[in-house]
Amino acid sequence: MIRPIALTEPVRAALSKRVDAHKFDHGHALVLGGGPGRGGAGRLAARAALRIGAGLVTLAVPPVAVAENAARLDAVMLAPVPDGYSLRGMLADPRISAVALGPGLGLPRAREMVPAALWAKRPVVLDADALSAFEEDTELLFGQLRPDCVLTPHMGEFARLFPDLAAAIRAGGDAIAGRADAVAAAAARSGAVVLLKGAQTIVATPDGDLAVNDATGAQASPWLATAGAGDVLAGMIAGLLARGFAPVDAACAGVWLHAEAGRSLGPGLIAEDLPEALPGVFRALGI
Numbered sequence: 001m002i003r004p005i006a007l008t009e010p011v012r013a014a015l016s017k018r019v020d021a022h023k024f025d026h027g028h029a030l031v032l033g034g035g036p037g038r039g040g041a042g043r044l045a046a047r048a049a050l051r052i053g054a055g056l057v058t059l060a061v062p063p064v065a066v067a068e069n070a071a072r073l074d075a076v077m078l079a080p081v082p083d084g085y086s087l088r089g090m091l092a093d094p095r096i097s098a099v100a101l102g103p104g105l106g107l108p109r110a111r112e113m114v115p116a117a118l119w120a121k122r123p124v125v126l127d128a129d130a131l132s133a134f135e136e137d138t139e140l141l142f143g144q145l146r147p148d149c150v151l152t153p154h155m156g157e158f159a160r161l162f163p164d165l166a167a168a169i170r171a172g173g174d175a176i177a178g179r180a181d182a183v184a185a186a187a188a189r190s191g192a193v194v195l196l197k198g199a200q201t202i203v204a205t206p207d208g209d210l211a212v213n214d215a216t217g218a219q220a221s222p223w224l225a226t227a228g229a230g231d232v233l234a235g236m237i238a239g240l241l242a243r244g245f246a247p248v249d250a251a252c253a254g255v256w257l258h259a260e261a262g263r264s265l266g267p268g269l270i271a272e273d274l275p276e277a278l279p280g281v282f283r284a285l286g287i
Ligand SMILES: NC(=O)C1=CN([C@@H]2O[C@H](COP(=O)(O)OP(=O)(O)OC[C@H]3O[C@@H](n4cnc5c(N)ncnc54)[C@H](OP(=O)(O)O)[C@@H]3O)[C@@H](O)[C@H]2O)[C@@H](O)CC1
Pocket: 038, 039, 040, 041, 042, 102, 103, 104, 105, 106, 128, 129, 132, 154, 155, 156, 157, 197, 198, 227, 228, 230, 231
């Protein structure tokens, strides 16, 4: 059974902030960024994590990229993190409640940072290069994953991690039922929540929960097909994980809010606009 993703009342209520809470009550998301000139994707993710309500967000970048990012960040905090060893040191702080990595990370840095991020046993979003980096050794990745990890591949990244399941999707003419079966199998195989992006985004958990957000027909949001929109989604999910959302709820609410932000902006939207549209989406929801 595949359920449609909806913003339920408990999820809507959990998105609001308690009147007497302080920033640390809303979690601290750590987003890893890439090297000089490749920082846009990480910044987009970090901004989205903050806009969706994480109390604090830190972007962790190689020391050579600190100057570039310092010139581009204000509310998002910045930390130099040269290697996996220093990432582990940073994650000794128990207040860091979720980690996102992959956007703009580069494959070599992803190969080093993913094991360090997973070592800390915090909820983790793996996107983009954090997935592609394990194309040649998927078992190495799957062996480290847990049900509180959320993988957010687009179809190209999905095919790198699950080539047989991607082939089955293609053989079925990319039909929704075939996509859903493949994503369910991917979640069971990897042991993580798997979110396959697209106009119809599918979310599956290792224990068999299966959901779809159908952004076609009346709910179409075709201007989301733009560079960086997926980096924003990864940051949104990380922000929700940092706030304490269960992994499947973070994935589903993230997808729903992302599509809603896209629809509220409409034609002309670019990725930078999506985090900035969240206050309007929240207002419309009465949050
Ligand atoms: N502003 C920034 O800084 C941005 C930085 N970014 C960063 O760039 C890095 C590379 O990420 P990437 O996604 O651009 O490229 P890559 O991993 O090579 O995969 C692309 C290939 O996969 C295939 N493909 C099949 N289906 C597909 C689908 N549905 N959607 C998309 N692709 C699909 C398709 O192959 P085709 O099907 O055309 O043969 C295509 O050639 C990564 O770090 C990312 O975070 C970007 O996020 C953009 C904004």
